[in-house]
Amino acid sequence: MAPIKECSTIAEKSHGETDDVTTSGIGYSNLTLQPEDSIFRLFGEFMADSSPDAINLSIGAYRGNDGKPWVLPVVKKAKEILLRDPQANHEYLPLEGLTSFNEAAAKLILGENSPAILEKRYAAVQTVSGTGANRIAAEFFAKFRPSATVYITNPTWGNHKKIFMAAGLPIIEYEYWNPKTRSINHAQVLATLKTALPGSIFLLHACAHNPTGLDPTHRQWQEIADIMESRNLNPFFDCAYQGFASGDLDTDAWAVRYFVVRGFNVICAQSFSKNFGLYAERTGCLVGIFGDEEVARMAKSQFAYLLRCSISHAPGFGANIVDIVFKNEALVREWKENLKEMSTRISQMREKVVQLLVELKTPGDWSHITSQIGMFSYTGLTMPQVAAIKMKFHVYMTDEGRASMAGLNEKNVENFAKAVDWVVRNA
Amino acid sequence: MSTSATNRTLAISQHLSGNATAVSVFEAVENLPLDPIFALSAAYVADADSNKINLGIGAYRDNDGKPWVLPVVRQVEQSLLNDKSLNHEYLAIDGLRTFTDASAKMILGSESIAVKEKRFLGVQQISGTGAVRLGSDFLFKINKNATVYISDPTWGNHLQIFGDSGFTVKTYKYWNAATRGLAFDEFLESLKNAPLGSIFVLHACAHNPTGVDPTHEQWKQIAAVIKERKHFPFFDCAYQGFASGSLAQDAWAVRYFVESGFEIFVAQSYSKNFGLYSERCGCLTVVTSTEQQAINVRSQLCRLNRSSISNPPAYGARIVNAVLNDPTLFTEWEENLRTMAHRIIKMRSECVRHLTDLKTPGSWDHITSQIGMFSYTGLTKAQVKVIKEKFHVYMTDNGRISMAGLNEGNVKRFAEAVDYVVRNA
Numbered sequence: 001m002a003p004i005k006e007c008s009t010i011a012e013k014s015h016g017e018t019d020d021v022t023t024s025g026i027g028y029s030n031l032t033l034q035p036e037d038s039i040f041r042l043f044g045e046f047m048a049d050s051s052p053d054a055i056n057l058s059i060g061a062y063r064g065n066d067g068k069p070w071v072l073p074v075v076k077k078a079k080e081i082l083l084r085d086p087q088a089n090h091e092y093l094p095l096e097g098l099t100s101f102n103e104a105a106a107k108l109i110l111g112e113n114s115p116a117i118l119e120k121r122y123a124a125v126q127t128v129s130g131t132g133a134n135r136i137a138a139e140f141f142a143k144f145r146p147s148a149t150v151y152i153t154n155p156t157w158g159n160h161k162k163i164f165m166a167a168g169l170p171i172i173e174y175e176y177w178n179p180k181t182r183s184i185n186h187a188q189v190l191a192t193l194k195t196a197l198p199g200s201i202f203l204l205h206a207c208a209h210n211p212t213g214l215d216p217t218h219r220q221w222q223e224i225a226d227i228m229e230s231r232n233l234n235p236f237f238d239c240a241y242q243g244f245a246s247g248d249l250d251t252d253a254w255a256v257r258y259f260v261v262r263g264f265n266v267i268c269a270q271s272f273s274k275n276f277g278l279y280a281e282r283t284g285c286l287v288g289i290f291g292d293e294e295v296a297r298m299a300k301s302q303f304a305y306l307l308r309c310s311i312s313h314a315p316g317f318g319a320n321i322v323d324i325v326f327k328n329e330a331l332v333r334e335w336k337e338n339l340k341e342m343s344t345r346i347s348q349m350r351e352k353v354v355q356l357l358v359e360l361k362t363p364g365d366w367s368h369i370t371s372q373i374g375m376f377s378y379t380g381l382t383m384p385q386v387a388a389i390k391m392k393f394h395v396y397m398t399d400e401g402r403a404s405m406a407g408l409n410e411k412n413v414e415n416f417a418k419a420v421d422w423v424v425r426n427a
Numbered sequence: 428m429s430t431s432a433t434n435r436t437l438a439i440s441q442h443l444s445g446n447a448t449a450v451s452v453f454e455a456v457e458n459l460p461l462d463p464i465f466a467l468s469a470a471y472v473a474d475a476d477s478n479k480i481n482l483g484i485g486a487y488r489d490n491d492g493k494p495w496v497l498p499v500v501r502q503v504e505q506s507l508l509n510d511k512s513l514n515h516e517y518l519a520i521d522g523l524r525t526f527t528d529a530s531a532k533m534i535l536g537s538e539s540i541a542v543k544e545k546r547f548l549g550v551q552q553i554s555g556t557g558a559v560r561l562g563s564d565f566l567f568k569i570n571k572n573a574t575v576y577i578s579d580p581t582w583g584n585h586l587q588i589f590g591d592s593g594f595t596v597k598t599y600k601y602w603n604a605a606t607r608g609l610a611f612d613e614f615l616e617s618l619k620n621a622p623l624g625s626i627f628v629l630h631a632c633a634h635n636p637t638g639v640d641p642t643h644e645q646w647k648q649i650a651a652v653i654k655e656r657k658h659f660p661f662f663d664c665a666y667q668g669f670a671s672g673s674l675a676q677d678a679w680a681v682r683y684f685v686e687s688g689f690e691i692f693v694a695q696s697y698s699k700n701f702g703l704y705s706e707r708c709g710c711l712t713v714v715t716s717t718e719q720q721a722i723n724v725r726s727q728l729c730r731l732n733r734s735s736i737s738n739p740p741a742y743g744a745r746i747v748n749a750v751l752n753d754p755t756l757f758t759e760w761e762e763n764l765r766t767m768a769h770r771i772i773k774m775r776s777e778c779v780r781h782l783t784d785l786k787t788p789g790s791w792d793h794i795t796s797q798i799g800m801f802s803y804t805g806l807t808k809a810q811v812k813v814i815k816e817k818f819h820v821y822m823t824d825n826g827r828i829s830m831a832g833l834n835e836g837n838v839k840r841f842a843e844a845v846d847y848v849v850r851n852a
Binding site: 031034040059069071079080083089091093095128129277278281282297298301302306308310313315317318 | 505556724733
């Protein structure tokens, strides 16, 4: 089946590095061409690939079994409700964004009976999806903890480093992925925690770690929390997959909630890109937990200031959609079904891949593909293998071997497994 | 450093060094006062008086005092909903290309030399705020020692945006309180005295908050000094079409600069002219000297976008995109624009008519010579306070009113309130 190609979302191909051109104007003469963001470049390559068997496993966006983007049925319903509403308009929101959305988003991640909610010691503001939430948090840290180091896993989402560097924060990367065992290097995680200076900030993935798909067990989270508590380390959670990872909202929120109950002043960035399929509408929330209601209020005013001088306020449409769903029990139930459909399809693809690789007797242990969770699998393929699988089999994944499982479906999973088998043996 | 600031810093360092007696790192977090515009709005909402008039926020209102979703916008929203081929997949980092191309051409003119020579680009951002911020961050990267000059007065957020990027921000004289017009000579003086290569933030049309725009002749003189002093013109364009009702007329200054050979930035907002305030639709349009520079600049702006928003929101951009690229919808939009612009112009003349009838002391012609959403009435802070407390008329402390808040039902009452405070407060 020919892959569906959406032309409206391609970033232009880079024209390559260029010589400086002198000008008497603003000073563009020293300006060089910024290389294109690698994910978007890879996507561009896929779009340019004319092979009918091309498989796109690069961008982290959900695809149905037909290989097409999937607008959630509950989102379609919410859009109709929104458009039919005679009171609806496009008036400015407050700086914090849509208030009812923020409250619902906070309850979603924290649980409505969270001590932070009951004691009103949280601040929630609407952001430009997860990226925007990360950036506002980074700017907030830069302002109030200017000498704190931010610890990020190696590997992590490609944009984390860029965001925190843009805010001017020092970064230390620590090993998270053990390539030999294809599992979390938990000993290294704990060792890093033990050497971090008090006051350091640890960027943690709430669930479905991007790109490895490997999450700590509850027990491992406890060990992490123990050290963080004794050494005064601060947790910053990035939560892009609540509900999308396991299919269950509470399961995916366990780590964040645990840290809150343990008494940490958690800061959490939430994205609704994947779990609502609202990618382009940039729907997100930044939730901060503080010692008391008063500090939370002050922190919120600081968040609002950072929003004011960057975006004024976040876009209304996506937040309105989510808000409509959250206000309606039947729609919430439908949303949960849509979530289960997405996460189940992905788990089935994981199982199928492993089953096929076992049948092919592909060298190596592939069980990590089923023990990993969420959108991505860190396949363990090497860079040469990734290059070969692209050249020979038109399978697109990032250089580090990260494959978006959502790109697999019943029609292409066999070809994928055969391609993996070939490159493992030959490249 | 003050004692309290010293204490806070000590608290933070104690915390960071592990001498944690549970001193909160947020000890240093001060409560920021509510943004004044939003605070004014909150006060208005809380006011129970049935005759209250909101002249605070700069959002268009119809003659019933209600928000107005443009008919062309409603129509397009319905089409988008019905379009089965659409989804919510990520846009490119620089946004929807057909939108940004059309947006850039709308301000520059499709016959612009910059367009013909392909030395322009548009990058989608979070409305005007985001476009200004993106431009500011970029300029800071390539020239952090430049001084940014913003008009005195200007939109309240300019100082915050450029300041937060890291720039030293100064002002250039703009408003002449005595004439209630442009302080033109002082404006030119500021241009001449600013260090070579400064960044000047110019309002493309409908200056916010004064409503006073330079004449064409004045713009020519301004441009001449900018050229001489090698300053960089950064236009903020939030009202194209909304100001006069004519897209071309409102773009005159920007186009003049481009035809004169300048490299410029224009931060474009679709909040007012499309009534899409909350959908945050904007574009940073750039004119460079060469085609390659445009390519280079685009790539650098993409890098900045990636670490702030990743990619911009689709909904508002799709609406504007549909209209700008369809002749029938475009014509309908121009009618909607004229509806808004003309209603405001009418309110200006009604206001002056009533003040004249009342023989209110002072000259009030500035209200009709000013253009766009706002008028700098010239009311003093004391008068603003009384007009709020006695007449429940809400405007910002600087005497700025949003003309869109006036309508046939309240304009006479407004004039009477002004008359009272001018005579008594």
